[in-house]
Amino acid sequence: MKRLTLLVLCLCMLFQSAFSQSRTITGKITDASGAPLSGVTVSASGTRAKTVSKDDGSFTLSVPAEARTLEFVYVGFATQTIEIGSSSNFNISLKPATAELGEVVVTGYGNVERSKYAGAASKVSEKAIRNVPMASFDQILQGRAPGLTILSGSGQPGSSANVILRGPTSITGGSSPLYVVDGVPVEDAAFQGINANDIASIDVLKDASAAALYGSRGAAGVIVVTTKRGKSGKMKLGYSGQYGVKFAPEFGYDPMSTDQLLKAQETLGTVIPTSTMSEWGTFPVLPGWQYSANNPNKIVGGTVVPKTAADFTFGNNQLDSLRRIQTNWYDEFFQRANFSNNEISLSGGEGRTRIYTNLGMYQEEGINVGTDMKRVSLRTNIDYRDQKFTLGMSSQLSYTRRNLELDPLNGFNNFINQFGVAQLTPQYVTPKLPDGRYNVGNGFAFFAPTTLDKRAFDKVYNNQIKGILSATANYDFTKNIYAGLVAGLDFRETNNITYNDPRTFTAKTSTNVRTQSGSMSEAITRFFQPTLRAYAGYKNTFHNDHSLDAAVYGEMIRTYSKAITATGFGVDTLRPNTLAAVTPGNAANQLFQTVGGSRSESALESFMANVKYSYRQKYSLNFTYRYDVTSILPKENRGEDFYSIGAVWDIAKESFIRSRAINALRLKASWGQSANANNFPFGDFGYLTLVNPSATLQSAQQGIVVETVGNPEARWEFTNTTNIGVEFSLFNNRFYGDVQVYDKSTKNLFATLSLSAASGFGSQSINAGTMYNRGIEYNLNYDLLKKRDLTWTIFANGAYNKNKVTSLGTATSFELGTSLVTVGLPIGSHYEVKWAGVDAATGAPLYYTKDGKLTTNYSTDDRVQDYGTSIPVITGGFGSNLTFKNFDFSLFFNYAAKTSRVNNMEFFVQSPAFLQQGVNQDAGYTFWTKPGDIANVQSPLYQNNFSSRLIQRADWLRLRNVTLAYTLPQNILERAKYISNARFYISGQNLLTWTKWRGLDPEDSNNISSTEYPNPRAITLGLELNF
Amino acid sequence: MRSRIISAAFLLCLFSTGCKKDVDLKPTDSVTEEVAFNSVAALQKGLNTAYATYAVARADRSFATSITSDETKFGPDNGGTGQFGYRLQYSADATTGGDVTTGWAAYYAVIDRVNRVLDRLPEIPANGTAEVAQKNSINGQLLALRGMAHFELLEAYSKKYDAADPLGVMIMTRSCLTCFPARSSVAEVVSRVEQDLADAKAVMPAVTASGYNDLALNPVSVTAIQARVALYKGEWQKAADYATTVITSGVKTLATGSGFTGIWTDANTNELLFRSRFENSSQLGANWTNTNGSVIFSPSDKLTASYSASDIRLNAYIGTTAGERYVKKFSTSSRGGSIVDLKNIRISEMYLIRAEARAELNDLAGAVADINTLRAARIAGYTPITYADKATAVADIMLERFRELAFEGFRFFDLKRKGLGLQRNASDVDSPLWQTLAASDKRFVYPIPADELLANPNVRQNEGY
Secondary structure (H helix, E strand, C coil): CHHHHHHHHHHHHHHCCCCCCEEEEEEEEECCCCCECCCCEEEECCCCCEEECCCCCEEEEEEECCCCEEEEECCCECCEEEECCCCCEEEEECCECCCHHHCEEECCCCEEEHHHCCCCEEEEEHHHHCCCCCCCHHHHCCCCCCCEEEECCCCCCCCCCEEEECCCCCCCCCCCCEEEECCEEECCCCCCCCCHHHEEEEEEECCHHHHHHCHHHCCCCEEEEEECCCCCEEEEEEEEEEEEEEECCCCCCCECCHHHHHHHHHHHHHHCCHHHCCCCCCCCCCHHHHCCCCCCEEEECCEEEECCHHHHHHHHHHHHHHHCCCCCHHHHHECCEEEEEEEEEEEEECCCEEEEEEEEEEEEECCECCCEEEEEEEEEEEEEECCCEEEEEEEEEEEEEEECCCCCCCCCCCCCCHHHHHHHCCCCCCCECCCCCECCCCCHHHHHHHHHHHHHHCEEEEEEEEEEEEEEEEEECCCCEEEEEEEEEEEEEEEEEEEECCCCHHHHCCCCHHHHCCEEEEEEEEEEEEEEEEEEEEEEEECCCEEEEEEEEEEEEEEEEEEEEEEEECCCCCCCCCHHHCCCCCCCCCCCCEEEEEEEEEEEEEEEEEEEEEECCCEEEEEEEEEEEECCCCHHHCEEEEEEEEEEEEHHHCCCCCCCCEEEEEEEEEEEEEECHHHCCCCCCCCCCEEEEEEECCCCCEEEEEEECCCCCCCCCEEEEEEEEEEEEECCCCEEEEEEEEEEEEECCEEEEECCHHHCCCEEEEECCEEEEEEEEEEEEEEEEECCCEEEEEEEEEEEEEEEEEEECCECEEEECCEEEECCCCCCECCEEEEEEECCCCCCEEEECCCCCEECCCCHHHEECCCCECCCCEEEEEEEEEEECCEEEEEEEEEEECCEEEEHHHHHHCCHHHHHCCCCCECCCCECCCCCCCCCECCCCCCCCCCHHHEEECCEEEEEEEEEEEECCHHHHHHCCCCCEEEEEEEEEEEEEEECCCCCCCCCCCCEECCCCCCCEEEEEEEEEEC | CHHHHHHHHHHHHHHHHHCHHHHCCCCCCCEEHHHHCCCHHHHHHHHHHHHHHHHHHHHHHHHHHHHCCCCEEECCCCCCCCHHHHCCCCCCCHHHHHHHHHHHHHHHHHHHHHHHHHHHHHHCCCCHHHHHHHHHHHHHHHHHHHHHHHHHHHHHHCCCCCCCCCCCCCCCCCCCCCCCCCCCCHHHHHHHHHHHHHHHHHHCCCCCCCCCCCCCCCHHHHHHHHHHHHHHHCCHHHHHHHHHHHHHHCCCCCCCCHHHHHHHHCCCCCCEEEEECCCCCCCCCCCCECCCCCECEEECHHHHHHCCCCEHHHHHHEEEECCEEEECCCCEECCEECCCCEEEEEHHHHHHHHHHHHHHCCCHHHHHHHHHHHHHHHECCCCCCCCCCHHHHHHHHHHHHHHHCCCCCCHHHHHHHHCCCEECCHHHCCCHHHCEECCCCHHHCCCCCHHHHHHCCCCCCCCCC
């Protein structure tokens, strides 16, 4: 509190300042087409003189005699500075902000001109985001900002991606950046309700200058989203429509046809002992061998007996009929899916008020039949601005409904995932019986039809209501002193429904009375996060040379979460899919309904100071201090200080730079500290030992049971980031971009301490260990052609990040999922026994022992870690934008390299053991059958084990987006009275992929591929009209 | 307008920075132990948790010792469960040693749950005589459980009793999350166990046969534990005396006929001094035969052949389904298949303890009297026998323990205690490699789990692992 009072006193003293003689300057501001621009801020640099242009674009400004330059600032346009000289009237034409060096960095705590911003920030423009047929905007950012690694976990409509900025900063906590929309922090990975077409720009803040602004939450980076605001002028009606198709996925390998599989089964049969064959019957596991004319025996009652002549005939007939069945399971499960998006917008404003409103209706089918997403979104942004007061109101309301994939990623043990069974079920099985019912049953042959049967009845879907509201108010008390308030709200209510119908084969064959009777489960989760921030600041320029902007902030954020779940059994099939139709439970039917729920709360309160100083625009300094107090740490560790400092040297402004080729050249450096509260893994009360005071024990008595032992010494994970960057614009601003190098060191890693059994528990969450991410990033743009009717720009960005765990406290490694975190290696390093091929003489699988010797003995003790990591080391994107007359054409590629993943599917489709169980196989592999065979997989007589054979390079290059657009020329539009602008386009998404990965999609967020929903290819046609 | 904004801004700043109380939130869905332990009733809940934790540890021990001894053979439907235990190939790591090492953490969990309640107990006030008595009883039960848990750890993870052996187990008398204790000597552990049991008895209210609650430890059942400890130490007179005390207390008597077979389907609680409840859980019952009826481990041929046809235990302990023998002793109750209670201490064990102690004291007549009493209850038309010498007597009593206490977690430790070595029937093994185990073999002492050694540098591994 003392701190604050002092600061405010200082501000008040600076308030007083002398006035001097002045002159009046007038003028008019227009855009490139000559239309007047109102609301442009006009100021005399180095003075307090400031005004805003009127509706007709005119302005009048009284400036002190010493004023030398005028500055024109307007959102969406390049800031323009002109010499005043002796003129007193100026007609100014503002150019749209294109060359990114001139732009403004939106930090969420005010805007900073890039030239004075000491940190590393990438801006993703509206153009890159607009009209991409994906419902979650984080997925669209892929390849757009260097250092931002976006791994789409799922291609299911509306799914969020796994986003990592400059490498993982945590082991158990996660590395999701903080998202801020219009100044208000929002929940991550919940973007299905946000219409990406409402986004004007996205600033990706990567270094400590930005991170320290967010203190305890900034360590994993900050993604600041700014939505579109109304454009001044007459209210304009716009329509945007998009229609498209998404294509069904393709196999990552060639599945065996019916003939190939039957042949493979026959080959297998000659190798395995006859006694392991199944009983002679009408649908054996291995028809290719059982019915084979080369197989003289059959199994009856568990014993091997010779086939009779009738058996041979029967077998031949059976094989003939099986050969006629060629089911393409992908066609049964997947589809060419439709996509459409329709939006109506209004934008405009007279005088001081501007409005932007957009109603969007998004509809996307999934390539997996039955999955889809529908969204209705309404955004309304209202801005008010007069000479002293600005007010911005932003609101986003949306309703989303998603039909989800049944049993996503559900392990291979129960084989009900659709992407899994479609690959594993033999093609000689028919999906349906002649009577129209699905060909259900037990065993591998029936997994696909059984899953289809389940899909016909069961449903998993969710409804989500999402609201993001924010209001920002700023008041300039004087030319120097300003203060303001930001209030915001992030609200989400998700209703998840799981309906299991009693008519499915799965339900009917269950031994559990509740499963048999069908179930209906509803869960409602609510997330509610209000933010309130107040600030006061002082800005001034002294003696024309020193400009200063200092502000203090107070902020509070509360997060409330709540969940209610209800499950009932014994559903009435006449009324499927409602809780109203469940049967009340009693002792006789055992169909007891269950009700559960949870709620929790956390709070963060902060004080912050931010100082920006610049000397002649040549040397700039940024300083940030933040004090965060949180509810989620133990009392003694709650309050924490965070600092950052940064400097910019604008070399191009130095007199010794004479070369005209250098338009801008800036050297930037920053250092600061932040923490990873946003990915805190211990829960809201993880510092306490928490118990359930009335848990039901297996003795049916009530007990006090410890739920979590807690970490009474919990602290933040602290990340120190050092960043050095160069920004440049050369050769008439035709070649521009930036290069950044950084070092992010994290300490106090969230880790797990193994305990002695004497503690009564196995492990405790603690803070231990250190890790670093070091890397380099570049963003380069070159305007190849810059003619009136022809412009052509090529661009490329990329990043290299080296991640390394440098300490884990007392441990040297610990297992995390299927990978092992080890000191000296990056996170995500694979951990498997090294595969050495197949012994040609015996068919035995060969492995390497830890010390590199060949062995046929598989032992998990021989697991080593020299297969790289699942988190790509190199990422980037490149492309080209070409404009010719009314056409524009853009190409965008992105890639990830130095990454490998475990292909779990190959464990099943390249395995004689699974072939023996009736699983369809990859047509492209061979297994050992006789001495001398050079095969990639061992003899069926040997067990199949997880080894490095399954680890594959998952590097990829994708043609992410290609768009061709045509804008109707003005002379045609003038004839069509009511249309002011019309644009048509066709675009393709993910059209081409180059990869050695043999799974469905190389681009995924985990180290082992299961049966994830792949990213589809899509083609979209679109139309944009302005009236 | 201006003044309002200023005041709002300043109020907010003040709010945010000045007031740390605002971030002092309390959990709603769970509570801290301080809040949970607020009454004698809450102490009882804590004790219930300790009992439930013990049930898990003891059930696990029953299974583990049955597969490493001659009680079971590999079941026809076994796909590999317990193979390393059964083949006597266990080591400290979880893959091969899981069957025999899980008990380590399971028993320390019991001790921790006990200590968590004991740590709180002094500060909880008891109002009125009833609550005072209840609190005393809780205190006693907790101490007894702690003593018993330490004792059962010692049986599994240390060599046969030798007071001078430094490799006992870790002693825990208070809950401590980040303690990394060393192993105490056998003498120290035994002394701790005896102290806890004696302290327990000192505060426990007396019990009688009417209304005897076999789910809660009491002075009689604690005396039974003392008898076990004395037997383990070879303190024969003490063992006989404790057993006599339990037998003459009259709280339980030997049952016959359906009174006996009903024990194993939870139809009655005859003979039961201490029992662990599995109300709706198959944790115990699904060990040998899983819930869908697959036989993972069957009763060994050796055990099956040890019963005469007129022995009631043959059909009470061993069932046959579709030509396959299965462990019937812990297989079913009226609450459902595989759902069955764990019988921890039975009165018949006291007859066996006393018989053994008397035999060791050369009271052959006394010994044979107890054996004859037990067998008369079990075998139809039983003819009493006499013992010619001590060696015959002890051997016969060990055989009777094998029969009577099968699958209850005794056999493996009896072999170790008596230095007998393991001798399985040839028909019970698929390889001669695991048919026998010499009494001196390291595997009579289970390994300390590798996890413990990794986490706790103060703990020494047992010899040979």
